[in-house]
Amino acid sequence: MNSLTTSSTSRVLATLNRFPERFRLCEKSWGVNLSLRPMHIHKARRFVCMAEPYLITKLESAENTWKELSVKLADPDVVSNPSEYQKLAQSMAELDEVVSTFKRFKDCEKQLEETKALAKDDGSDQDMAEMIASEIDSLSNQLRKLEEKLKVLLLPTDPLDARNIMLEVRAGTGGDEAGLWAGDLVRMYQRYSERNSWKYTPLSSSETEKKGGFKTYVMEIKGNRVYSKLKYESGVHRVQRVPQTEAQGRVHTSTATVAIMPEADEVEVVIDPKDIELTTARSGGAGGQNVNKVETAVDLVHKPTGIRIFCTEERTQLRNKDRAFQLLRAKLYEIKVREQQEMISSQRKSQVGTGARAEKIRTYNFKDNRVTDHRLKMNFELTSFLDGDIETAVQACATTEQKELLEGLVESTVAPTG
Amino acid sequence: MELRYPSFLPFSLLRNEAKLHTFGTTFLDSDNGPDSSLLCRELKWLVEDTIEDHSVLSQMSIENGKRSVRLRAGVEDLYNMWKQRIEERKPFQYIVGCEHWRDLVLSVQEGVLIPRPETELIVDLVADVVSENEDLREGLWADLGTGSGALAVGIGRILGSRGMVIATDLNPIALSVAAFNLQRYGLQDIIELRQGSWFEPLKDVEGNIAGIVSNPPYIPSDNISGLQAEVCRHEPKLALDGGLTGMDYLFHLCNGAASMLKPGGLFIFETNGEQQCKCLIKYLESDLRGSFCNVDIVSDFAGIQRFLIGFRQQQT
Numbered sequence: 001m002n003s004l005t006t007s008s009t010s011r012v013l014a015t016l017n018r019f020p021e022r023f024r025l026c027e028k029s030w031g032v033n034l035s036l037r038p039m040h041i042h043k044a045r046r047f048v049c050m051a052e053p054y055l056i057t058k059l060e061s062a063e064n065t066w067k068e069l070s071v072k073l074a075d076p077d078v079v080s081n082p083s084e085y086q087k088l089a090q091s092m093a094e095l096d097e098v099v100s101t102f103k104r105f106k107d108c109e110k111q112l113e114e115t116k117a118l119a120k121d122d123g124s125d126q127d128m129a130e131m132i133a134s135e136i137d138s139l140s141n142q143l144r145k146l147e148e149k150l151k152v153l154l155l156p157t158d159p160l161d162a163r164n165i166m167l168e169v170r171a172g173t174g175g176d177e178a179g180l181w182a183g184d185l186v187r188m189y190q191r192y193s194e195r196n197s198w199k200y201t202p203l204s205s206s207e208t209e210k211k212g213g214f215k216t217y218v219m220e221i222k223g224n225r226v227y228s229k230l231k232y233e234s235g236v237h238r239v240q241r242v243p244q245t246e247a248q249g250r251v252h253t254s255t256a257t258v259a260i261m262p263e264a265d266e267v268e269v270v271i272d273p274k275d276i277e278l279t280t281a282r283s284g285g286a287g288g289q290n291v292n293k294v295e296t297a298v299d300l301v302h303k304p305t306g307i308r309i310f311c312t313e314e315r316t317q318l319r320n321k322d323r324a325f326q327l328l329r330a331k332l333y334e335i336k337v338r339e340q341q342e343m344i345s346s347q348r349k350s351q352v353g354t355g356a357r358a359e360k361i362r363t364y365n366f367k368d369n370r371v372t373d374h375r376l377k378m379n380f381e382l383t384s385f386l387d388g389d390i391e392t393a394v395q396a397c398a399t400t401e402q403k404e405l406l407e408g409l410v411e412s413t414v415a416p417t418g
Numbered sequence: 419m420e421l422r423y424p425s426f427l428p429f430s431l432l433r434n435e436a437k438l439h440t441f442g443t444t445f446l447d448s449d450n451g452p453d454s455s456l457l458c459r460e461l462k463w464l465v466e467d468t469i470e471d472h473s474v475l476s477q478m479s480i481e482n483g484k485r486s487v488r489l490r491a492g493v494e495d496l497y498n499m500w501k502q503r504i505e506e507r508k509p510f511q512y513i514v515g516c517e518h519w520r521d522l523v524l525s526v527q528e529g530v531l532i533p534r535p536e537t538e539l540i541v542d543l544v545a546d547v548v549s550e551n552e553d554l555r556e557g558l559w560a561d562l563g564t565g566s567g568a569l570a571v572g573i574g575r576i577l578g579s580r581g582m583v584i585a586t587d588l589n590p591i592a593l594s595v596a597a598f599n600l601q602r603y604g605l606q607d608i609i610e611l612r613q614g615s616w617f618e619p620l621k622d623v624e625g626n627i628a629g630i631v632s633n634p635p636y637i638p639s640d641n642i643s644g645l646q647a648e649v650c651r652h653e654p655k656l657a658l659d660g661g662l663t664g665m666d667y668l669f670h671l672c673n674g675a676a677s678m679l680k681p682g683g684l685f686i687f688e689t690n691g692e693q694q695c696k697c698l699i700k701y702l703e704s705d706l707r708g709s710f711c712n713v714d715i716v717s718d719f720a721g722i723q724r725f726l727i728g729f730r731q732q733q734t
Contacts, residue, residue, distance in 0.1 A: 280535070280719035285450065287720055288536050288690060289637055289658055292509050292648040293452050294460055296535050298719070315463065315518035317535040317719070 058154050059102045066095045098153045105146040112139040155405050160337065161228035163262040166203065166330040168218045172236070172255035177243035179213030182256040184386060185237060186217045189230070191388025198223030203323050204311045210244070218327060220263075227262045232397035234260045235359045241366035251367065255360075263326070264333030271328065277301040278324075280317060300324040307331055376400060451507065451646040460510045461500070467514045468496060507647035517566070524566050524599050529591035531657035533568035536718045537633050540686050541572035543716060543727060544631065547684055548577065554684060556580040557628025562616055562671065563587055565657060567596030567609070569631050574605045583609045586619050589656060616667070617674040627678050632671055633688040638664040664690050668698060668726075676709040679730035685710075692723040702728070 069092040072078055078085050119132045169185050171178035193200045198221050205217040221230070238255045246252065279299045285291075297312040298320040309331075311324040363372045364382055371380040376396050385393070445451030452460070468489050491499070502508045511517040511532045517524050519533045520541060526532050548555035555578040561570040564585035574583050585600075587593050593611050600609045612619035620627070637658045642650050649658070660666050668687060675685045689695050695715045702710055713728035 278719055279721065286691065287718065287722055288534055288688065288724065289531070289633075289635070290641075290645055290649065290690075291450070291534075292511075292532060292646065292653070293456055294463070294510060295456060316520055317538050318520040319518075 164222040174254035176210040178254040179208030235361035261330035261334040562632040629684040634667040
């Protein structure tokens with residue numbers, strides 16, 4: 001086999017000079033074949049190869065970076081510096097899948113070449129020819145799949161995916177019923193969090209008259225890649241059901257708005273102390289030594305944006321203050337992020353772009369026991385959905401976004417370059 | 419001790435919550451005590467503090483079945499504690515034996531003043547000053563009337579590597595509680611406790627102190643009996659009573675600071691509000707003229723002028 005490979009390679013390289021510049025970039029993978037193929041397949045290859053150069057360049061660059069990192073990680077200077085080592089090790093780990101899949105791709109290609117060469121060289125043995133043909137088929141299939149996988153792996157990832165979040169649910173108009181619906185959504189996300197072994201901590205809430213209902217509710221959710229999954233939940237969630245308070249059994253429609261805010265640190269969002277008004281509700285009149293009440297709630301107002309945060313859940317003034325600032329930073333960051341994303345998704349004509357706050361994303365119909373996701377145009381069973389079983393919907397959103405990104409990738413690479 | 423959580427505690431909690439709502443504003447109306455929403459919050463924290471493993475709290479919503487949960491005290495004890503809370507108006511913090519303050523959990527008991535949320539701000543003010551002043555950051559600090567040791571522990575954690583704190587109190591109970599708290603936070607090498615009255619135990623460091631902080635008793639004697647029962651019936655008068663005007667010890671502290679602080683040294687005192695702060699400023703400008711500079715009043719988050727802050731004049 002070795003001699004066969006090496007001989008065919010040298011034969012082919014000699015003929016490459018006849019081909020235009022753009023194919024030379026592919027010479028390591030596709031270029032090897034071109035001289036052995038009849039004309040019509042040339043055309044097919046030519047089309048595919050136009051998408052490839054961009055990917056091959058990226059893949060080779062990833063491979064080189066990976067090799068450089070592994071050399072650096074063996075350097076005793078780096079080993080003795082734990083934070084540097086960790087950073088490099090993490091970068092390397094992120095590239096692992098791309099590099100190993102690329103290797104499998106190249107190996108598969110090589111196998112395909114060798115098998116095709118066999119088909120060419122081997123004589124008229126019918127059985128052998130059939131075996132070789134089916135081998136070529138299955139290898140071609142495998143190659144196609146690996147190519148798809150590589151395209152996905154090379155898609156730009158959302159840098160916010162790994163972050164923890166603040167989740168806010170706000171009841172829409174509709175009084176107590178809207179408040180109860182907001183409460184149902186809070187419980188749905190709490191159960192989903194439990195299923196994912198994420199930790200949720202309530203931050204602030206204002207209850208409605210009816211127990212279990214909220215005008216607003218904010219909680220922090222911490223865990224593995226929380227944002228990557230919950231980012232599709234932003235928007236208006238509409239419910240159609242007979243409210244608890246409804247005596248005549250009529251169906252009402254209410255709404256609640258969900259906002260998903262990735263955590264932002266103090267470097268990303270700078271808050272000028274002059275823009276802040278911070279007060280506490282210490283209704284003791286005189287306060288201080290005169291009073292002993294477990295009252296450390298903090299009221300934070302960000303003057304430029306008018307954002308007001310009331311933080312009550314912690315047990316000390318300092319912790320409520322820190323929480324309030326944490327939430328303010330997340331809100332200010334979310335505004336920034338959303339503006340960017342709205343611009344991108346309108347350019348992309350995206351369906352699941354984590355976009356407009358006022359966008360109705362789902363309708364929950366109790367009578368039909370059905371949840372309809374308007375972006376996906378898919379239905380789900382309501383009872384289990386509200387019990388936190390929303391993983392299918394989340395994955396469907398992620399897949400749809402991935403498809404959109406891939407289409408955008410092809411469009412931008414096939415477009416003629418001046 | 420293992421007990422079944424769902425069958426005992428929620429039931430008893432519900433009973434108590436129902437009772438609490440009938441209390442409504444009884445305490446609030448009689449002596450500005452806590453209303454039912456604050457009492458419900460205390461009850462929630464009481465349960466939280468009793469449960470040893472807090473992770474079970476977030477799972478309770480999905481598990482309706484019976485489940486054993488370890489408690490720090492038996493249900494009978496919890497009932498009795500809550501009875502004391504409601505019937506005797508014993509402070510919540512004395513019942514659970516601790517006070518959450520800033521990012522700390524401090525042990526407290528009868529005989530020691532429960533640290534107030536307002537006082538948390540003193541640590542932030544110290545942090546602001548020492549962040550730009552290495553001389554003070556590495557210096558010797560004093561927390562006078564330390565009580566549970568709250569301020570000593572708070573500033574002990576933000577001083578530089580050579581910073582030290584001497585915490586004084588007249589009351590031996592306070593000192594034993596402070597000792598427990600500073601050990602809990604591993605500050606034995608940074609904080610030294612001395613028993614005595616105000617500056618008495620600090621004679622050996624006169625003129626060398628980088629900073630003095632204090633939350634001295636500042637309530638006028640006649641006001642004490644009118645305060646909410648949790649305070650006037652249970653907290654130590656020694657920590658509250660500031661004499662006729664409430665300012666006896668504040669004046670004493672100002673006088674002492676003039677000689678005890680090193681040049682450029684800082685003082686921060688907590689007071690009963692605007693009237694006391696303004697009175698002290700007048701005093702500093704007249705009787706202690708020339709001793710201090712950059713004297714200022716800082717408000718707490720409720721907008722009350724709570725703290726007097728100033729620096730010992732640099733010698734020329």
